[in-house]
Amino acid sequence: MTVIKRIIHAALPVVAFAASATAVSAQTAEKLELRYQGWASKVLYPELAEDLGYLAPIKLKWIGNTTSGPQDIQAAVTGDVDFGGAFNGSIVKLIAAHAPVKAVISYVGTDKETNGGLFVLQDSAIKGPRDLVGRKIGVNTPGAYQQYLVTAYLQKSGLSQADIDKVTFVPAPPVNLAQLLKQKQLDAVFLEDIIKDKLIADGGARLLTTDYAQFGSYGYASYLFTNRFIAQNPDTVRKFVDGTARAIEWTRTTPRDEVVARLKKIVEARHRNEDTSIVNYWKSPGVGSKGGVIASEDFTTYIDWYVKNGVLKPRQVTPDAVYSNQFNPFNQAVASH
Structure with missing residues (x-):
C-alpha cells in the first residue's frame, strides 16, 4: 500500500x-x-x-x-x-x-455465444449448488470475478452464508484449471470463454451453470x-x-x-x-x-x-x-x- x-x-x-x-x-x-x-x-x-x-x-x-x-x-x-x-x-x-x-x-x-461456466467431471456426484458445500472450486484469482459468479450462484440457490463459507476457492492459472479438474485435485472449476469451450470439446466434463445463464x-x-x-x-x-x-x-x-x-x-x-x-x-x-x-x-x-x-x-x-x-x-x- x-x-x-x-x-x-x-x-x-x-x-x-x-x-x-x-x-x-x-x-x-x-x-x-x-x-x-x-x-x-x-x-x-x-x-x-x-x-x-x-x-x-x-x-x-x-x-x-x-x-x-x-x-x-x-x-x-x-x-x-x-x-x-x-x-x-x-x-x-x-x-x-x-x-x-x-x-x-x-x-x-x-x-449468448461466449461465456464462462462452472464445471465438474462427467461422473462427479455434484449435481447442483448444494453439492458444492465443503468442496474445492478452482478459480483464476481468489476474490475476483469467478468467485463472485460462483458465490452469486450459490446465494441464488438459497444456500446460507454459513454453507457458502464452507466452499474453498483455490486459485490457479486458467490454462491449468481443466487439468487440475481431470486429475481430481479440484471438485469443480470455473472457466471462461474459449478455455471453457475447449474443455467441452475435449469431453469428460459436465457444465453446472454459466455466467450468461445467471445474469445475461x-x-x-x-x-x-x-x-x-x-x-x-x-x-x-x-x-x-x-x-x-x-x-x-x-x-x-x-x-x-x-x-x-x-x-x-x-x-x-x-x-x-x-x-x-x-x-x-x-x-x-x-x-x-x-x-x-x-x-x-x-x-x-x-x-x-x-x-x-x-x-x-x-x-x-x-x-x-x-x-x-x-x-x-x-x-x-x-x-x-
Whole structure:
C-alpha cells in the first residue's frame, strides 16, 4: 500500500476529457509505446488492434504475462506497465483503496455465444449448488470475478452464508484449471470463454451453470490507466481506446473463420510457446456492448455487492469515480439508440 500511497500523493488530477473521439486521426499521440502484460494462449483486443493497424503509430511492448487481473492493474498503478485490465470488482476495490486510476473501455464480458461456466467431471456426484458445500472450486484469482459468479450462484440457490463459507476457492492459472479438474485435485472449476469451450470439446466434463445463464449479457472487465497517465497522454489514451474498440467491432462484423485465422496467426508469430489450438474455439466478441462502451451496471453490480457484504461503505465508491466513456468513439452511437 505504501507504493500506492506515494503514487496517490504524486498523481496529477485527471484533465478534462475533451476533444471528440471522431477526431482521433487528427491527434498526435504523446507516447508511442505502451508497455503491457499478456495472457498465455489468448489474443487481447489491443494486440488484435495493433495487428489490424488500428493503433498506429502507437506500438505495444509486451513485458511478460500477467498472473491475474488484480496483479495486472496493480502493475499499472506502480508504473510497471502503462495500462492494465481486470475484473470490474477488482477495479472498484483498487479505487476504494484510493488508487488514482480510471477504467476506459470494457474488454471482457459474456454473451449468448461466449461465456464462462462452472464445471465438474462427467461422473462427479455434484449435481447442483448444494453439492458444492465443503468442496474445492478452482478459480483464476481468489476474490475476483469467478468467485463472485460462483458465490452469486450459490446465494441464488438459497444456500446460507454459513454453507457458502464452507466452499474453498483455490486459485490457479486458467490454462491449468481443466487439468487440475481431470486429475481430481479440484471438485469443480470455473472457466471462461474459449478455455471453457475447449474443455467441452475435449469431453469428460459436465457444465453446472454459466455466467450468461445467471445474469445475461454484460461486460465484467475493463482496461484502465492511471490519472497521471491520462493527464499527460490524453491523445495516446484516446487512440488506444479507439483502436481497441474498433478491433472489438471488427470481430463482430468479420466472418468467424477469418477472425480465428487472424488470432492464430498472431499467437504463432509472437513465439511465446503457447497452445495455439485454443483460439480455434473463439465464437464471438464476448463483450457486452458495442465497442466496449462501459455501462454503469458493469460496476454498480459489484459496488452494491461489496456494500451488502460489508466490504465497502455506502457511497464509498461511485460509478463516475471509476470509469469514463469519453474516449470511446462508439459512446455517442450507443447513447443515441
